[in-house]
Amino acid sequence: MSDAIKLCDVTSVDDGDIAxxxxxxxxxxxxxxxxxxxxxxxxxxxxxxxxxxxxxxxDDCTIECPKHGALFSLRTGEALTFPAIRAVATHATEVRDTEVWITLSEDTDS
Ligand code: FES
Incomplete structure (x- = not known):
């Protein structure tokens, strides 16, 4: 597993938003x-x-794809609805003081 990398400041993404x-x-x-x-x-x-x-x-902790509306779990990356059937990779995050850090998972491209 790779080392943690600083991702962003906690103020850089609003509650309920994605970037x-x-x-x-x-x-x-x-x-x-x-x-x-x-x-x-x-x-x-x-x-x-x-x-x-x-x-x-x-409420569901999901992201809806803007193109065809498939839902993905933000927790697991699982594709929950069609037309997507393959999961997206998830990465561990950690808040350190006012910063968000990420540990990238392996690039499976699957
Ligand atoms: S491109 Fe995401 S559901 Fe089709």
């Missing part, structure tokens, strides 16, 4: 729900669309 960050050449969608932070690969597994352009569903 794309590029870390080590990977595009990562970073979502915030309250004090919880989630990081998933930014590209939808159905087509090459940026999930950070989608809508965070705070």
């Amino acid at each position: 794309m960050h590029e870390i080590d050449g990977r595009e990562i969608a970073v979502a915030r729900i309250g004090d919880e932070w989630f990081a998933i690969d930014d590209t939808c597994t159905h087509a090459k669309v940026s999930l950070s352009d989608g809508i965070v569903e705070e």
Whole structure:
């Protein structure tokens, strides 16, 4: 597993919002729900669309793809609804004082 990398400041993403960050050449969608932070690969597994352009569903802890509406779990990356069937990779996050840090998972591209 790789080392933790500083991702952003806690003020950089509003509660209930999502933003794309590029870390080590990977595009990562970073979502915030309250004090919880989630990081998933930014590209939808159905087509090459940026999930950070989608809508965070705070109650279900999901992101809705902006293209065809597939839902992905922000916690597990699982594709919960069609047309997406493959999960997106998730990455561990940790808040350190006023900063959010990320530990990238392996790039499985699956
Ligand atoms: S591009 Fe995401 S569901 Fe089709």
